[in-house]
Structure formats: C-alpha cells, structure tokens
Amino acid sequence: MKDKSKSRVFSRRNFVKGIGTSVIGTYAAAPVLSKFSMKIFEEAETESKTKESLSLHVNGKKVSVLIEPETTLAELLRNKLKLTGTKIICNQGECGGCTVLMNGKAVSSCHLLAIDAAGSEIITIEGLMSGEKLHPIQEAFIEHDGLQCGFCTPGQVMAAQAILIKNPKPSKDEILQGMSGNLCRCAAYPNIMKSVIAAADKNK
Amino acid sequence: MPRKIVKTKYFFEEDYRETIAEVSTDKYEDWKNNDTLKVVGKPVSRIDGYDKVSGTAKYTFDVDLPGMVHARILGSAYPNAIIKKINIKKAKQLEGVLEILTFENTPKIPWYNNSTFLFDSHVRCEGDEVAAVVAESECIAEEALKLIEVEYEQLPFVTSSNGAMKTDAVKIHDNGNIVGGRPAEYSRGNVDEGFKEADIVFEDTFDTQVAVHNPTEVHCSAANWDGNKLTVWDSTQGVFAVRNVVSASLGLPESDVTVITKYMGGGFGGKLETGKYTIIAALLARDLGKPVKITVNRKQMNLITGNRPDSTQSLKAGIKKDGTLTAMTLTSYSAVGAYPSWGGCSGPFRSIYKCGNMKTTEYSLMINAGRARAFRAPGHVQGTFALESFIDELAEKAGIDPLEFRLKNYSETDPNSGNPYTTKLLREAYKKGSEAIGWHQKRKATGSDTGYLKRGIGMATQIWGGSGGPPAYVTLKLNSDGSAIILGGSQDIGTGTYTFLAQVVSEVLEIPMNKMQVILGNTSSIPFGPESGGSTTAPSLSPAARDAAEQMKNKIMxxxxxxxxxxxxxxxxxxxxxxxxxxxxxxxxIPDLMHRMHEQMFITNGARSVNPEHYAINSFGAHFAEVEVNTETGKIKILKIVAAHDIGRVLNKKTVENQFHGGIIQGIGFALMEERILDANTGKVLNTDFHTYKIPTIQDVPEIEIHVVSTGDNLLSNTGVKGMGEPAIIPTAGAIANAVYNAIGKRIKSLPMTPDKVLNALYS
Amino acid sequence: MNSFKYLQPKSLQDAGSLMQQNKNALLFAGGTDALGLIKNNIISPENLVNLKQIKGLNEIKYTPGKEIKIGALVNLVDIAAHPVITEKFTVLAEAANSIASPQFRNVATIGGNICQRPRCFYFRGDFHCIRKGGDLCYAAAGENKYHCIVGGDPCYIIHPSDSAVALLALDAKFSIYSDKKLKLVSAWDFFILPSVDPTRENILKPGEILESVVIPEPDKGSKSRYIKFMEREVFDFAVVSVAAVVKKSEGKIAKGSIAFGGVAPKPWHIDALNKSLTGLSTEEENITEFSKKTFTDASPLEKNGYKIPLVRNLLKRILIDLTV
Structure with a gap:
C-alpha cells in the first residue's frame, strides 16, 4: 500500500478530536427550530410560515391539510390520516415497505415529502379494498401464502398492483423487476412471486 | 384429563432447558400419514391472511392510543466511555418535550445478568442507552435528542475476539472479557488416542461474520397504566418473558401486568429478550399518566438489539484411510459484544458424526460492540458452515466422495448420550436430496468446469433439537353454536401459529376452519406457553391443542x-x-347438546406431554446447492437449492414450505452478503441501514426445492411434530461453500463469500 | 428530520436567486438523495429550493442524427423506457434502469443522480471526515473495500452515479445555469477530484443549477452498453461499473469510448485507453491482453485491490459483448 498523505490518515488520537466535534459540538449548537413552538400535526388556526397547505386525493377522497414541509407522505398517511396499513420499515426508501401508488406509480412514501404529493392521486393498501372485500391481488397473496410476518406485505401488494397497472399481463422478468424494490426479511419471496404471477394470470 | 408433574428437559436455542412442568399423560391413537388426515398437513391458507394483506393487522408499531406520547432513545456515540456529565436543560426547553430519563434520575434496574443497569454511567458500546426523551410527537423527541449535551470520558476499546484475548486487553467488565471466566469445554473419549489411530490428521480454520436480525418491524413497545395496572404492547417473541421481566423490574405483581402481541413483524431471535426500551416506556408512562410509545430506529437496531456473533473456528480431525473419523477437536472464539452472551458453535460438531474421541473448547468473548442474541439456529449456522466445509476437506484428503464420507461416519445413535433417536431419517434426506440435485450425474470433478462461468455442486448436513416440550398449554372453548375459540400459550411471529392450532382442533373435532377463532399473545387471557424460539412452538403447542380437542370430544361424547x-x-x-x-x-x-345441558360453553385445557425418556430427539436434513461462479467478477450465483429434511409431521404444507424458503434465503444472505462492518479504528458500526447491510432481494432467490422425508414422529408426541424454523437455515451456507469449491477449486473459508474474497482467492 | 422552508420557484432565475439569497439552501429535485442526507444529519439545510415547478426541466428533446437533450428533472424511469434512448443511447437507458429500485426510479431525477453525494460509510456516518470539512479520511486506513483505486488522495470516495458514467462514455455535455446564462461543460470537467476540493464532487457553485444534459448521437453503427457489477443482484450501488460506446468495422474497433464507475472519486475515463481502442482487433485473446494492460497505475488501499482484476475483466467482457 502506498503511503497516503500522512497527516490526514487516521490515527486513534485524532479520531477522538474528529468525532468529538461532530457529536458534542454539532448537537449542542443545533438551533432550536421554530416549528417546535407548536404541536406537530395540530392544525394551527393562524397562518404559519412553517406550515404548508396541501391538497391531494387519498384513496379517492380529497384531503386538505396543513403540514410542516418536512412531513413525509408516510407520516401524513399514518399519523394524520390514520392509514396504518402503510408501514415504515427502514425510513430511508431502502426497502419498499411503505410503497403506495402516486398517480399509478409505486413510490416509497417514507422517502417522499408529502408536499411533493400535492395534487396527486394516492392509493394505499386500504384503498385497494372494496369495503371489506379484498382485491384479487390481496386474495392471491393469501392463496399462495405470499407472506409470513406480514409487515412488508402491504408494500409488496402495492408494488404488485403498480406492475399490473403498467402491464396487466406482465412477463416473469417484469414482475421480478417490479418487485425488486421490496425487501422481505422473512424471505417469502418464492410465494410472493407465485402470488403476483397468479394475480397477473387472472388478467389473461 | 390425567396430568402429572414431571422433571424434564428439552433443547431450546443451543442448550437444554430443564424444567418441572405439568404434563398431559393422555394417550391418543397415533395419527398416520398426512394422507389419512383431513386438515392437518394440508396446504391451508393462513387464518390471519386477511388481516395481513388488507393492512388491518395491528402491529405494536401501529398502536395508537388516545393521548399517546412518543419516546426515543439517545445512544452512545462511543464504544467505551464514562458519562461525566449530561446536560438536558436545552432539550427540556424544547416545546413539546415532556420528560428525559438518564442514569442520574432513573432507578438502577439491573440488566444483562447484572452486568449493567437500565441506564449506566459507563457505556460499553456504540448505541448503549444514554438517555430517553418523551415528547408530544416522534419528531420533537428526535430533535430533542440532538440537544442533549453529553460529556464523555472516552476509554480505550476492544473490537475483536483477538483483541479481547490479549493479556493487556481492556477489560469490558471487572471480571475480564471471557464470558463465565473460562471457555466452555466438552469432551468424550480420548482425543490423543484418537489422533494416534489416525492415518491422516488435518486441521483448518474458518471465520464467520456478525449478522444482524433486521426484522422489518423495528423493536417497539407501547405502555399504558390504569392505576396500578400496566398494559404493554410489545413486538416480542415471548409475551410471558416480557411480562415477567417488566413486573420484576418495576416491582409489580404479575397479575398487574398484561403484555399483548397480536401481530409482530419478524424476530428471528432478536425479540426473544425484553428490551430496555419496554421498561423505559413503562416508567415514562407512569410518570406522565399518559400512554407512551417507544420505537428503536433502524440504525439503533443494527447497533444494540442483538446479532449473530462472529466466530473463528479451528477444527482438527484424524481419519483412517477409509475415511473413518478417529478424533475431532474444535476451538472457537466468538465475540459476543459488550455484555455476557453466548457464542458457542460446537453443537453440530459434537452431534452429527460418529466419533468417540472428541473435545471442544469455546470462548465467548466480550468486546465493545452490540451484544449478541439468539439468531435463528444460534451457533448451528456458523458451526455447520465450518464443520461441513471441513468434512468436505477431509473427504478430499481421504479421496472419498463427500456424500460417501458422510454416510461412512453416519451415527445411528446420539454421539453425545448414546441414546437412540426417536427418528433419524438423515439417510433418506441424503438420498432424496442427492437425487434431486443430480449429485451422481451432474457433479463434476472439483475445478474441472471450463469457461469463465464455473458450476459446482455441494452439500451440507443439518442437525437441530426442536423437540419442544412442556410446559405448554392450550385452552379450548366450544360455543353453543358449535364454533370454537382457541387460546394458545404463544404468539404468532409469522410462522403460522394461529393457523396450525385451528387445524389441529379442526382435525379432531371436525369443525370447519372458518368456525375457529384463535387468540394468542395476551398474557392475561391465554394459558402459559413458551417463547416463539428454538423451533419449539409447533412441537410444544400442537400436542396441547390436540389434547384440548380430544378432551372436548370426550366431553361431547x-x-x-x-x-x-x-x-x-x-x-x-x-x-x-x-x-x-x-x-x-x-x-x-353440539348446539342441541349444550341446550339440553344448560351450558353455553364447553371448556377444556390441553397440555403438552413429556418428551420420551432415554431418546435423543433431533431434526435432520441436508441442503444441496448448485452454484455458478463468475471467475471474472467473483460473483457467486446460486442456481438451485434442494432441501431435504426429517422434521416429523408437517402441520401445514403451505406455511412449512414458505418457512423453508425463508430460512434458505436467509442462509443465502448469510453465505453471500450479510455482514456487520465494525470499524476497528473507531469502534463504530459503519453499516446500519438496508443499503449497506445487504439482505437478499427477490432477484437473489434461486430455484428452491423442498422435500420432507418424514411423516409423524409418534414417539415424540401426539402430533409427531418437530420444529423446522431453524433447520431451514442451518446447512445452506455450508452447502454453498462446498459448491463454490467444487466449481473453482478454491475454498472460501470466511463468510460472507463476497466477490472480493473470491477474486482474491482466484488471483492470489 | 430537521425543519426547513420549502421554496418553490417557477423559473431557473428565481431558483438561482433563492439559492443566493438564502443561507444554507439546498437544491431539491426528486429528493431521494437529499432526504437521506437530511434524515441522517449529514446536512441540515434551512431552505429547500424545489426545482419541480420549473417548466421545461422534465423534458426530453431529440434532434435526429444530432443529439438528445434531457432535462435535469426527467425521472430515471422515463429515461430507462424512452424508445430513442433505449435504441440509440442504450448505455444510458441501461444505467438508468440499474439504479436502486422501481420506487426510486419513479421519483429520482437524472440531475439528482448526477449530483448525489458519495456513499462512503464515513461520509454517511457520524464522522467529521475530510469531505465534511474535517481533517481525516477515515477510509484511508479503515474499511475501504468499496473505495477508489485511482485519483483518491486525500479522500478515497467513489462517485456513486451510474448515469454519470454512461454520460461520460457518451461524451455528454452538461448545461449549467449560471449567472442568468446557460453554459456547457463536458461530463469530464463537471466532476472534480478531491485534490481540487475534497468537500465537493462537482464544479457547481452556490446558485448554479444543472439544467440538462446534452448527448451527441453516437456514430451510426455504434453499439453501447452498461455493465454494473453489484454484490447483490439488484437494488445496490455499483462496486465497479463500465460504460462503453463502440463502433466496429471489419473485425476491428473503429472508435470507442469507455467510462468507469466505482474506481475513482469521479466517473473515470482514460484518454490513452480510448485512443488505443481505435484499430483494436476484436478477437477475444486480443481484447483480454488489451484489458490486462489497463489500470497499471492504480494504487489500491488495503482492502480494495480486488477492484483491479475486476475492472479489467469487466472491460474485457463489455468489449467482447459489443464486438461479437
């Protein structure tokens, strides 16, 4: 290994220095932000600089809310609209657990600002149902046991729905690609695959 | 309902549990093959499927109580430090912050075998709990964490078992870094004599990585008090374990604590233990008089909620020219994190093969990193990788086909106790699996494949306990319309417990599945039963369910x-x-009968029977892997896995196959990509999210073929079920490693077998 | 997430001035990278300047036989599926399609993909490393398996963008809004090495905005491809990637352009290599020998030496694939 600019290469002593500033310094100096002078999700009567008004359609119903700009779509759905079928798993858009449809396309709602969904049509797992009746994709997931613990399932089902919206008769490769953003730690993948294929076959 | 109290023991997560339990002594007619049964063994859809696919299933993560407030935890930024001062003033001033707990204002509740406290002024790994904030919202709680000023005195730290073993190593705790003060040792026969008898003596060393459970639902709890009575919703694999720890920690009678887990988003062993966060939520909820929900975030989960510890395993064996094993020794070192835990991996080494001269020495060592917990077949996954790689090496030394070598050293009785097995169908599993993969037709001489994509086939053997055992109970209520309510002493962690309990009752009473309600995961309403771990739930609970149903049938008759x-x-x-x-x-x-008897409900209580004495009870199996190694990139592509197992009776074909898939794919993750990366220079974990802690995606899944070679183990229990959740993952990595060797003629002795290691092996 | 104001300019000019007027402002497109940085406290912008309301930035304009212009706000999914891009600029479509997951590609933009910050463990963790204005590169003597083998000193990141590698191979120009004008910069010049400034990956100054990428149409008869090597089959960053545009004529390469990802702190190309492609005979043996002679000046760190055979082999494979 070549000798890399020595002064900058790591040593345990200067690590202490580096990390100390990042943890204590930055944290202590973080400004107290004005939004916390009011309750989160409580709709302020008076106009506020830090809140944004937002209208969108969720599961076919128009929703108008005042939110902090940093609110994610998943937080809006779960905390404010109480649509807890949408799960937050990694909160970084890295697992697909929070997948909902935005204008017919799959998006990670935990990694999308709610404000960026303004004016759009959002469909969540709850919106796939007709009353208490399951959607054919949901039925397929039961029939083919496309789940174990079930926590990633709403996201898997919504990703499957996005595939079928794009192409009601998708190829196996299209399904594999469409489902590739949805992690399942129980690894029920073979049955998830069967479930989506079965749901697609109903369209054939 | 004849019962007796017996002293008994059964295998649970790498060790035997001794217990005195009430057991059923009723004998029922043996069930024959699943072909003769109506509901049991059939591919029945999960009865909780509707809730899960519709999004209506309420997990702890979804609990939302009126007036609920939210707590978050501040973890240590350093691997080893003394907290000199905590200034919470600024954080407290943030509007919406309700209370902050630190070691200075919290009762000293002992934790991790009295090695620390709920909050300790000495933090021993990154992420160790420093403070907890409760606030009006999750967002405020998170921002408040940033305003807590902590002054640490940083201490030197240890990040590897090598480091922990050094004589001048930093001591994580006063009594040294070896858990228990000395290694765990086992021996039988005389290894020195055994090595003398050998024609060939061979030794090798293997390493496995730290793997993190990473279930999808983060660890979380909600706590709510009504006067002195506490209700806790928890994402746990053991509601009774949590109830007992909560009541002991807070000094409450167990009758005042209810723990609820209706649905939980995966555990894999990481949720077998009560979390500090649960106690923190209960303390905060009591202080505030409000329900408190606490969640551990993904990063913290990768730091402090458990892992499969790493291992360095040195194996040595003597064999005769014909391949007969004459002596075997194993020395292992495993870093189990900052608090006492267990990292042994000798189970398969001691138990699979016939070898009279055996010695194992296992060091579990403490280092300044997150503490290990049971993780799906603890010890056996890493132990089997090393053992089965080593067995292939021995076979090659002896010039014998690896499958032949295994059959040569096949043990007809348990090598540890000398006892016969209730059943051992490993030979049948070998046969079925080798036929399905094409062992004799397709497997080429090692390294002989041409082209840059080289294919290979390999295998590995599985052993596990998984007998289950008492105490485990099921209460059955028959309603006046002939429908049934089953209360099981368990919780369903995604393995299908709800469904198989209903199937067993349906089988006996011929009540249709849709007239069955199953209640689990509520300590105040369900009878007692074990944690969902050790592959013991189905073998413990299903016989109790049958007992309850058979009693009900007797009552009706x-x-x-x-x-x-x-x-x-x-x-x-x-x-x-x-x-x-x-x-x-x-x-x-049934309705007429109840009417005539002036009853509204019949109730029976079923219990598990005792395990048969003087028998060894194990599950067995083998995985066969076909791989393709790209010698230009070092990438290992798994083409096919065949799994053949002796797991007693299958209760539900659908859920069992699904769980096999899951175990195998997690095994692929462990073999190829999963690894916690701990920075030796800073003692900090570098990969705490799903982009950097890689788990398999749907596209990493090969063709998988499952063969169950067993019917019911009727010596074991009235349902003849052995656990299969853990067997599913045990031999996968070993089979893949052997297939890779067969493909490229280079042995990768360190997991995960990432492309860099393969390339380094090929280009060194 | 920390709090911020969400500013929604309707024109590049407004966006530019908002960036200059507001301290601690961040340009915000699809947001997939920005939100990760904010959530993990790598940056704490007080203002997000959303570009999605600006008309025209999400358009693709193709001038047959000449060039294609892709607005910075075009979603990756639309690039991956665009019929002209898949046919004539295949390497870019393949690169776009290889990025993250469908959910990401539906939201992420090409501009954001080009301007994303590095994935180095230490940069993304709570280390005050050199890229965050500190003194140290923790990777140099730390966990550097994924780090660079060329161009590193004093910071050893790799540039994480797939699309940028494809654009470099295609000899694209980046159109930058700067001081009320648009200027064109080559893909190579857009990115900078740590030796120039270890805290930035590109030349954009505050107030400057990547407006579009302009890609000249490859010569008729050219073929192009992107090979992204990942540890996982999908939904992963490249360990090493190679983008190539090659035109073959009579058993020889008539013209070729190669770019590499995962080897350097910026999308990498080697002038001499591209030049020596011309006239290269396309027999497998020949290509193998040619590939072996590349990256001879690489200086790997302790744990990333494997990238040298890896990148050579990927180069060989892509040249074989494109010339059979």
Missing part, C-alpha cells in the same frame, strides 16, 4: 351419552355431532 341415554361405546362422533351407531335416527348436534 359423555354429554351425548347422558342425553341420548346410550353408553359411549354405542355412539360415534362425526362432523361435530354424535350419532348412535345402531340407530341412525338417534343423534345430537
């Missing part, structure tokens, strides 16, 4: 006998009604 005025031996039970054998006009349905 005896009631019908009284009402119809006929002796029981002239009656027959059929489709949830009783008929006179000789007089078709005489019959009674």
């Amino acid at each position: 005896s009631g019908a006998s009284a009402v119809l005025g006929l002796p029981e031996n002239e009656l027959i039970y059929k489709e949830a009604a009783v008929y006179a054998i000789n007089d078709k006009s005489k019959s009674i349905t």
